Amino acid sequence: MSRLRSGINRVALLAVAAGLLVSGVVLASATGPVRERLPSHWPRLPADRTxxxxxxxxxxxxxxxxxxxxxxxxxxxxxxxxxxxxxxxxxGRLRELPLGQPDVTLSGAALAAALAERAGAVDGVARAHVTLLGRPRRLRARITLVLAADSRPEAVLRDLAGQAVAEARAAVAPRALEADVRLTVQRHRTRRLR
Structure with missing residues (x-):
């Protein structure tokens, strides 16, 4: 999700929440049990208000x-x-990508799977998952990499940008492809001794 859309969503939710909160407080201040507990300097609605x-x-x-x-x-x-x-x-997710000819399209899932396979082949990557988002003119790849315990993140990112992401950008050219990469480290299972 883009920062602008995320910001607009948060502002809209905040405005709706503030409106509902103010309405609830105003309506609650008209009831007897709430009115008695409010500080005396707070504005209140009269109890007999219609x-x-x-x-x-x-x-x-x-x-x-x-x-x-x-x-x-x-x-x-x-x-x-x-x-x-x-x-x-x-x-949401990219369903298909038109390739310039009338009835020729590329499945978004197929492109994501190919990119995940290439990203998983980078040295130091244990697992890779790719989700393609956006519209056909502006693509965004969300890449989640699980790194092996002995790998170096700088080297993995350099190899990923030079190999898998560069190939994906060449495949979707002349469209732009943004890549968001999230890195996690593979957890070791603790061995139990008997």
Whole structure:
């Protein structure tokens, strides 16, 4: 996930959470048990408050402008939510990659498997897993390497960039391919003595 999209998602979730928290606090301050425990200097809603009494509801019914405005605002909110959801679904794994001719495509899973095989062949790598993300014009490979205990990460990264990633970039050219590499070390199993 790109940093911009990740930041937008976090801001949207923070705004929704803040709105729900403020609404919950306002509604809870109108109940008796919560009102008694609040400090005296905090603002509170009166306990006998009605949100819409008959007189206020009648005044609102006389105004003809607000129902279309509320409905339009709700429709815009639903459309923005749907667009956000579609953008989240589209930015997942790469399914197939068009190769320039009308009916010729390369499977994203096949390219990821080939890249994982080449990455696993690098000296010092015990296991490799590759996931291709993004869109056909902007590819991103998430490479997870499990290193052998005696390997050097600098040498592994240098060999990975010079061999497997360079071959993958040549295969998808003229498209750009970004590579995110995550390294972990193979754990040793402790031997039990009897």
């Amino acid at each position: 949100w819409l009494d008959g007189e206020a509801l009648g005044r609102w019914r006389e105004q003809g402008w607000w129902p279309p405005l509320v409905i339009a605002a709700l429709c815009v909110g639903v459309l923005l939510f749907l667009c956000w959801g579609v953008a989240q679904l589209r930015a």
